[in-house]
Amino acid sequence: MTEQNYNPEKGYIALLGWSLNAIEAADKFDRRYVVVAPDWAEAYCTEHDIPYVPWNFERLNDRSVEIAHILQDKGVDVAIPLFEETVEWAGAINSVLMGNPRLFGQAMLLRDKALMKRRAQLGGIRVGIFEEAHDRDDVIRFLKRVNQTLLKLDGDPNDPIHLKAFDKAGCLGHRVIRTPDEVDTIPEEEFPVLMESHLDGWEFAVEAWVHNGKIRFLNISEYVTLGYSVFVPATPDLEKYRAQITAEIEKLIKTFDIEFGFVHPEYFVTSDGTMYFGEVAYRPPGFKVFELLERAYGFNAYQGMILAFDPKTTEEEIAAFFPKEVVDAKGYAGCFGVYPRRRVVSRLEIPEETENHEYFESHELTPPVEETVTKRTAFGTHWGLIYFFGEDPYVMRDLLKHQEELDFYV
Amino acid sequence: MSENQPASQAPVVNFDKLVQKLDESIVAMEESRPFAKAGKLPKLFDIARRVLLQPEGCQAIEARAQRLEEAGVFEGTDWADPATLVPSLTTYSLQSQNADTVVIEAFSELRLLLVARGSYLHPSVSAEQAHHYLTQVLAINLGLLFGMTGEAEREQGKLALISQSLVQYVASHIGYEHVIDSLIEEIWRILEQRPIRVSDVRRMITQIAICRADPDADLGSAGRGADRLISSLYGPTRACSEDPGTAVYQQRLETMDSAALQNEATGFARSMHDTGLVSPYHACFVRFILEGQDSLLSEALGLSSTGRDCLLCYRDLVRTLIDGSIFPETAQGLYGLALLLERGILYQPPVAPALWRQARLNLCPEARERIQFAYGYQPQPAAWLMQGVMNMLGQPLGVGQGNNPTCQSARALSMWAYNDPDYLLQMVAWAARDNEIVMHFEGQPVSSARSAGGVASEVTLDLDPVSLVVVPHLDRIYAEMGRLCVGREGDPHRWVNPEFHGWSAGRGFAINVDVATGNLTDLEGFIRHFYASYHPYYNGSQPLIHPQPAGIAVTDSAARFIGWHAITILRVTLDPEGEMRVYFFNPNNDSGQNWGDGVQVSTSGCGERFGESSLPFEMFTSRLYIFHYDPLERGEPAEVSEDELRRVTEGVYRSWGEDRVPADALQAEPPRID
Structure with a gap:
C-alpha cells in the first residue's frame, strides 16, 4: 500500500513501464506519481493500492493520443520512460503535456540508432563508419569495404564489424561479424540492422542527469567485458578522462537539444585519447546500473530521474540531491552477468571462491529450468546477475574479469 | 573415545562483514514498501544462508529474529502464524534441497527460540508454547541433532550443515534434558540392529552422560532409562562403575x-x-x-x-x-x-588361515592413510582393520554404508561376511595390502586400480574400518561393470549383480520398470513371479538358500519416491504372529524406516535377528522393483489370489508407482541405483 506523502507544490509524474524498483523509489519520494503499464499489472496495483493507468504500449493507432489526454486530465506534468520501448511514448506525451512538439521529434531521434548517429555527426561528434543493411549482401559489402579502407590484404585477418538492431536496448541483437561465412548465421527477421566498424578502444558508458540544459550528475560506468560486467565508479585510469567526457556529453545534449531528463550514451576512447560516440539512450541503463549507483553513492537514481524530469524542480533542490562524483562514493559496486559455460547443466552452484570473496554481495541466479543451454548467438541474455562491492577498483575489475572463467551452472 | 566426523567445513570468510551485509539487507527489507518486499527477499535469504553456514550463524540470526519477522520475511507463508505450525513438518523443510525453505525454517525456529527464552514477546505465541513446540522439533529431528545422516541429507549437500547446526543450537539452549527420553528410545532402537559402527550411538550416550552430570540441567524424571547405556560404556562392572579411568x-x-x-x-x-x-x-x-x-x-x-x-x-x-x-x-x-x-x-577350513594372514598383513600406505584419517594414530592401522574384520565377520548384518551412495558395495561386503567369509578376507587382503582388487566381468578382468571414478565421487570416512579400505575399490569396480554394460538394452543390474556379488546370486533377473521410460511394466507378472520364487506357499516350501540381491524403490514417510536402493533378501518365513514376512538386510545405517502408506519397516519384535529388517510379504513386494532367481528353477507364475494381487499393485500405485503408469505421457526419471 502506498504510504506516500507528496508535496502538492511539486510536479506530478507518470512512469511509463513496469519497474518495481522505480515504483518503490517514486513511492518513497515527495512527488505525486502514477504508473502507466499494461493491464496485466492491474491486479497487483489494485492489491497494493499503487496509482495506476492501464495502457498497452504495443498498440499503435489513431487512439494513441488518448494516453496523453488521460494524463493531461489527471494533471500530470511529465512522463518518464523506463524502457527503450517507452521512449517515444514519453516524447509524444510530453510534447502534449508541455506544449512542445519538438520533444516528440527528439524522442524519435533517440530511438533510431542510424538517425542518432547522423545527428551526432552533424553536431560535430566523432562516430565510427556506419551504414544501414537491408540484407546479407549489404553486410558482406560493408565488411569488405571497411577492411579495404584499413589497407588489409587478402588473407589478413579481418577487422570485425558490429551489427545492431535499430531500436533495441543495449546488447539485444548485437552481433560481431568477422568473415563473410558468419553473415549466413544472421536470421532474415533481424534485418534491417545498423552496421558499424569496430573501434579498437575502450568502451564505456555514461549516465548523465540533465536539468535546465545542464549536467547535474555524471557517472562513468566501466565495462570489464561488454555484455558480462560493469562497475561504478570507474577506475582512475578511466576517470582521468572525466573532463574530456563531460565536454563530449555537453556537446551531445546540445546537439540533441536535451533540456531535461536522463541520458545514457556509450563511447569508445582510443589509445590516443580520442572519443568516439557509440549510441545514446534516453532511459535507465540495463545491467542494474541504477542499483549499483545507489550501492556506491547512497542516492536513489530513479529519484534523481524524477527530479531531472520534473519541470517544477528548483536549482537548490537538485543541487542538494546529487553527491559529488567519485569522491562521495563509499566504494565500488559492480555486477557480473552469468551465462552457463556448459552445454548441459543440472544445477546452480555458486563457486566457493566467489561466494566467500569479501566483495561478494548477493546474486539473482535461479536454478536452471532446462538442462540444455541454448547456444549464445548475440550479446546479452545472461541468466542473472551477481553483485559485488568493495573498496578497491582494481580488485573489483580483476574479480569481475575472473568470474568469466568460473562455472555457476554445473 | 575417538569421535570421527567427516571434515567438510566452509573456508574462512569474514563473518563481521557478512553480518553487516545481513543487517543492511534487513534494513532494506524494513524500509521497503509492502508491494516491493518480495523483491528484497532473495538477497536477504541468500545472505542469511551464508551466515547460517558459519559457526556463529545461528546466534547472529537469533539476535535478529524479531526484526526479521517484523520486517515481513514470513508474510504470505505458513510460517506467518507460528501457532499453527506442525512440528513434524520441520523434518521436510530441514531436509529440503531448496535453500530458501531451509533458511525460512531456520528463521522460524530461531524466532521461537527467542520467544521461548522470553526475549521476544510474540503477539500470537507464548513462551511456553514456543518451548513445547521446539522440544517436539528436537525430538523429531534427533538424527540431525547427533549428526546421523541418511539418504535425504546426502541429497541435500551443504544445506544439511545448516539444518544440523540449527538443531544443535536450539538444543543447546532449550536443553537436551527435554529430548532425552525420546533419545534413549532411539538409541535402543538402533542398538537392537547391532550396527558395527557405533560412534554415533556412543556420541549420543556421551551427550546424555554429560547432561546428567551437569548440575544445572534439571532432568527431572527423564533419562532414568539411560543408566544401562551409560554404564555399558563408562562403568559396566563393580570395579569401574564410577568411571575411574x-x-x-x-x-x-x-x-x-x-x-x-x-x-x-x-x-x-x-x-x-x-x-x-x-x-x-x-x-x-x-x-x-x-x-x-x-x-x-x-x-x-x-x-x-x-x-x-x-x-x-x-x-x-x-x-x-x-x-x-x-x-x-x-x-x-x-x-x-x-x-x-x-x-x-x-x-570352515580356509577361514582360520585367512585370519592368520590378516593378523600379519602389511598395509599399503593408501590404506594406512585412510584408516589414520578416520580413526587417528592410536593404535596402529592394522589393529583398527583387524577389529573391523572381526566385527564384520561377527555381525555381517551390521554393515552400514555411511554417508555414501554405495549401498551396492556395503551390501556385497555384508553378503560375503554372511555367506562366504574367506572370500571377504581375500578381498580385504587385496585391498589393504595391494591397493587393488581385480574381479571378472563375463571373463574380462576389471581392476579397481585401472577403473575410472566410482558411483561416489569421494567415499567419506564415516565407515567401519573394513568398508573404509575396501569400499572405494568395490565402488569403482561396480561402476566400471556398469560402464561395460553401456549400450545394452535394459537395466545393467541384470548382468552386474551376479558378476559383482558372486556365483550364488541368481542369474535370472526380473524388473518391473521399463528403463527407457521409467514406467511400470508387467507389474502383475512380476509379482506372480516373485511369489513363485520366494513365497514358501507358492514355491513348494523351499527356504531361501543363498541371500539374494534385490532392488527396492525407497519411499519417504509420505510414500513419495526417493530413490532406488540395494538390499539383500535373507529369508522368508512366518513371524511369531503367523504372518509371512520377508527378512532382509538394508545397508542403510538405520533400517527402521517409515516408507509411508502404512509400510513401516520393523527391525525388532517380529522375529528379526540382529541387523535384520522385515516387512509382511505383501508390503515388501509393493516396494520391490528388482529381484534375482535361478532360471533353472523357475516354476509357473504363482496363482496369487486376485485380492492379494490387487493389494500389492495398489500399494505400488499409491507410492512410488504413482507417476509411472505407462499411459502417462510424462516421462519419469530413468532408474538410477545407489
Whole structure:
C-alpha cells in the first residue's frame, strides 16, 4: 500500500513501464506519481493500492493520443520512460503535456540508432563508419569495404564489424561479424540492422542527469567485458578522462537539444585519447546500473530521474540531491552477468571462491529450468546477475574479469 | 573415545562483514514498501544462508529474529502464524534441497527460540508454547541433532550443515534434558540392529552422560532409562562403575583375587551382550587376563558352548587376534570376536588361515592413510582393520554404508561376511595390502586400480574400518561393470549383480520398470513371479538358500519416491504372529524406516535377528522393483489370489508407482541405483 506523502507544490509524474524498483523509489519520494503499464499489472496495483493507468504500449493507432489526454486530465506534468520501448511514448506525451512538439521529434531521434548517429555527426561528434543493411549482401559489402579502407590484404585477418538492431536496448541483437561465412548465421527477421566498424578502444558508458540544459550528475560506468560486467565508479585510469567526457556529453545534449531528463550514451576512447560516440539512450541503463549507483553513492537514481524530469524542480533542490562524483562514493559496486559455460547443466552452484570473496554481495541466479543451454548467438541474455562491492577498483575489475572463467551452472 | 566426523567445513570468510551485509539487507527489507518486499527477499535469504553456514550463524540470526519477522520475511507463508505450525513438518523443510525453505525454517525456529527464552514477546505465541513446540522439533529431528545422516541429507549437500547446526543450537539452549527420553528410545532402537559402527550411538550416550552430570540441567524424571547405556560404556562392572579411568582400573585389577576377576568377567560379558556396546575397560580387562589367566576369556566374552568350543580349538589364533587388535580404542572388536566364535565359521577350513594372514598383513600406505584419517594414530592401522574384520565377520548384518551412495558395495561386503567369509578376507587382503582388487566381468578382468571414478565421487570416512579400505575399490569396480554394460538394452543390474556379488546370486533377473521410460511394466507378472520364487506357499516350501540381491524403490514417510536402493533378501518365513514376512538386510545405517502408506519397516519384535529388517510379504513386494532367481528353477507364475494381487499393485500405485503408469505421457526419471 502506498504510504506516500507528496508535496502538492511539486510536479506530478507518470512512469511509463513496469519497474518495481522505480515504483518503490517514486513511492518513497515527495512527488505525486502514477504508473502507466499494461493491464496485466492491474491486479497487483489494485492489491497494493499503487496509482495506476492501464495502457498497452504495443498498440499503435489513431487512439494513441488518448494516453496523453488521460494524463493531461489527471494533471500530470511529465512522463518518464523506463524502457527503450517507452521512449517515444514519453516524447509524444510530453510534447502534449508541455506544449512542445519538438520533444516528440527528439524522442524519435533517440530511438533510431542510424538517425542518432547522423545527428551526432552533424553536431560535430566523432562516430565510427556506419551504414544501414537491408540484407546479407549489404553486410558482406560493408565488411569488405571497411577492411579495404584499413589497407588489409587478402588473407589478413579481418577487422570485425558490429551489427545492431535499430531500436533495441543495449546488447539485444548485437552481433560481431568477422568473415563473410558468419553473415549466413544472421536470421532474415533481424534485418534491417545498423552496421558499424569496430573501434579498437575502450568502451564505456555514461549516465548523465540533465536539468535546465545542464549536467547535474555524471557517472562513468566501466565495462570489464561488454555484455558480462560493469562497475561504478570507474577506475582512475578511466576517470582521468572525466573532463574530456563531460565536454563530449555537453556537446551531445546540445546537439540533441536535451533540456531535461536522463541520458545514457556509450563511447569508445582510443589509445590516443580520442572519443568516439557509440549510441545514446534516453532511459535507465540495463545491467542494474541504477542499483549499483545507489550501492556506491547512497542516492536513489530513479529519484534523481524524477527530479531531472520534473519541470517544477528548483536549482537548490537538485543541487542538494546529487553527491559529488567519485569522491562521495563509499566504494565500488559492480555486477557480473552469468551465462552457463556448459552445454548441459543440472544445477546452480555458486563457486566457493566467489561466494566467500569479501566483495561478494548477493546474486539473482535461479536454478536452471532446462538442462540444455541454448547456444549464445548475440550479446546479452545472461541468466542473472551477481553483485559485488568493495573498496578497491582494481580488485573489483580483476574479480569481475575472473568470474568469466568460473562455472555457476554445473 | 575417538569421535570421527567427516571434515567438510566452509573456508574462512569474514563473518563481521557478512553480518553487516545481513543487517543492511534487513534494513532494506524494513524500509521497503509492502508491494516491493518480495523483491528484497532473495538477497536477504541468500545472505542469511551464508551466515547460517558459519559457526556463529545461528546466534547472529537469533539476535535478529524479531526484526526479521517484523520486517515481513514470513508474510504470505505458513510460517506467518507460528501457532499453527506442525512440528513434524520441520523434518521436510530441514531436509529440503531448496535453500530458501531451509533458511525460512531456520528463521522460524530461531524466532521461537527467542520467544521461548522470553526475549521476544510474540503477539500470537507464548513462551511456553514456543518451548513445547521446539522440544517436539528436537525430538523429531534427533538424527540431525547427533549428526546421523541418511539418504535425504546426502541429497541435500551443504544445506544439511545448516539444518544440523540449527538443531544443535536450539538444543543447546532449550536443553537436551527435554529430548532425552525420546533419545534413549532411539538409541535402543538402533542398538537392537547391532550396527558395527557405533560412534554415533556412543556420541549420543556421551551427550546424555554429560547432561546428567551437569548440575544445572534439571532432568527431572527423564533419562532414568539411560543408566544401562551409560554404564555399558563408562562403568559396566563393580570395579569401574564410577568411571575411574583405565590407569586406575589397571591398578585395581592387579590386586584382585580370582573371584573378583570372575565377577568382572561376567559383568563385562552381560553388559556387552545386553547392548552390543563394549566398554574400554573391557579391553583392559581382557588384555590383563591374557597374561596367565586366560581361562577367564570364555567368561569375559560371554560365550555359549559353541563359542567356547571354537575358542578352545583356535586358542592361539584368538590370543593373537586379541593381542594385535584389542585396545581401549578398539574395544568394540571384542563383541565381533565373541559373535565370530559363536557363528562357528572358524571351522570352515580356509577361514582360520585367512585370519592368520590378516593378523600379519602389511598395509599399503593408501590404506594406512585412510584408516589414520578416520580413526587417528592410536593404535596402529592394522589393529583398527583387524577389529573391523572381526566385527564384520561377527555381525555381517551390521554393515552400514555411511554417508555414501554405495549401498551396492556395503551390501556385497555384508553378503560375503554372511555367506562366504574367506572370500571377504581375500578381498580385504587385496585391498589393504595391494591397493587393488581385480574381479571378472563375463571373463574380462576389471581392476579397481585401472577403473575410472566410482558411483561416489569421494567415499567419506564415516565407515567401519573394513568398508573404509575396501569400499572405494568395490565402488569403482561396480561402476566400471556398469560402464561395460553401456549400450545394452535394459537395466545393467541384470548382468552386474551376479558378476559383482558372486556365483550364488541368481542369474535370472526380473524388473518391473521399463528403463527407457521409467514406467511400470508387467507389474502383475512380476509379482506372480516373485511369489513363485520366494513365497514358501507358492514355491513348494523351499527356504531361501543363498541371500539374494534385490532392488527396492525407497519411499519417504509420505510414500513419495526417493530413490532406488540395494538390499539383500535373507529369508522368508512366518513371524511369531503367523504372518509371512520377508527378512532382509538394508545397508542403510538405520533400517527402521517409515516408507509411508502404512509400510513401516520393523527391525525388532517380529522375529528379526540382529541387523535384520522385515516387512509382511505383501508390503515388501509393493516396494520391490528388482529381484534375482535361478532360471533353472523357475516354476509357473504363482496363482496369487486376485485380492492379494490387487493389494500389492495398489500399494505400488499409491507410492512410488504413482507417476509411472505407462499411459502417462510424462516421462519419469530413468532408474538410477545407489
